[in-house]
Ligand code: CP
């Protein structure tokens with residue numbers, strides 16, 4: 001039974017722990033093929049708005065809608081001009097008349113909040129400057145495939161305190177992992193999100209020491225040092241001095257738990273936060289993780305729209 005019908009999904013904390021559990025259970029069931037041949041979203045349409053490029057998010061949402069019996073429409077910002085050709089409010093008030101849900105990848109998280117404020121249909125965050133919650137569903141599906149349960153698992157995120165780091169901190173509330181986030185000074189994750197997660201009982205440690213953070217980790221996660229929209233800061237961010245010691249190499253993976261796994265949301269900027277040998281390493285699960293975007297989002301769509 002769908003557990004979050006009609007709900008927006010702007011952050012992982014839009015799901016209660018029980019709803020999060022139900023979505024992941026459905027994701028595992030989707031992957032086992034238990035929904036094959038069923039069309040729970042027959043006749044439903046997802047509008048997909050992209051202010052930024054995408055491989056995984058665009059493909060997996062479109063394939064997900066097709067496999068569930070519905071379909072997806074891809075709208076680039078060049079066509080619809082969020083806030084330039086017309087106000088975000090008017091775009092929401094139009095789309096809600098035609099489609100069953102809106103997925104949007106935006107620069108400013110406030111754009112998603114505005115879409116959600118005016119659309120009576122669910123709005124799904126396909127990545128903002130603040131969060132990337134659909135990625136975390138696939139990440140935890142991947143982690144559960146390897147470890148079974150996640151309570152107390154030692155998860156380390158190293159690199160930039162960006163949308164991925166923030167989403168990891170929120171998801172720690174739901175997953176019960178012991179999360180360490182190691183960033184250079186000046187690149188810490190969002191302080192409000194961190195304080196809120198602690199208040200909700202998450203076990204999260206912030207540090208500037210990547211060596212200690214990696215030691216014995218059961219899940220090691222990294223992401224790019226220059227996110228989409230930060231290209232103007234790229235030369236500063238790529239300076240070796242800022243992120244020295246934060247690159248994931250095969251040697252880094254030797255220092256995590258012997259049964260540990262390496263994850264990266266992709267795309268990778270090889271030679272910066274990671275080298276190709278780490279992505280292709282036997283401890284890497286990054287392509288399972290990419291596959292799980294499909295199963296996890298099918299599960300999410302089923303629970304919001306089914
Ligand atoms: N990980 C992820 O969201 O990939 P895309 O940017 O290709 O969608």
Ligand code: NVA
Pocket residue numbers: 127132162163164223224226227228265266267
């Ligand atoms: N932090 C990255 C994630 C890409 C999936 C970005 O925002 O560009």
